Amino acid sequence: MACKMVGGGSDGSLDLCARVCLIDENENIIFHTYVKLSLPVTNYRYETTGIRLEYLRDATPVRQVGKKIQDYLCNGEPIWKIQSRTGKARILVGHGLEHDLKCLEFERPEFFIRDTAKYPPFGVYR
Structure with missing residues (x-):
């Protein structure tokens, strides 16, 4: 998963998730959308996002974006089955996922996340 952030707040420093893309292990686009923001973009x-x-x-409302991502990642199963580790779910891979998930108001069990910013096999662990 990858997200693009635009700036909000009086100085534009507040990160607002404006674009989300999910790809599969074969680099096929599974889901791509712009996100309807609840705060004005400043x-x-x-130059870095390409967003206008x-x-x-x-754009798609943020809750609907989260629902679509959840449905894909959990194969349509309820999240409680995934959290109890009895269901099958996909691993979510990305860079800085904690920040992206927070901006999307979306939660994911840590055992189904591989953050390249933190996960030793994919990146530098600090």
Whole structure:
């Protein structure tokens, strides 16, 4: 999973998740959407995000984005089955996932997360 953040707040320093993309292990796009923001954007950070105002006009609400991600990651099973480790779920891989998940208002059991910023086989562990 990868997210692109635009800036909110008076100085544009508040990270707001404006775009989400999920790909599978074969690099096929599974889900891609722009996220409808609850706060006004004060800095689109266009140079790094490529996001413009018009891309967010018909964006998907954040709760709906979370639901679609959850459905895919949990194979349609309820989260309580996944949390009890009795269900089958996909591993979520990305860089800085804690930050991305927080911005998406989305929770995921840690045993189903591989954050390349923290996971030794994928990156530098600090």
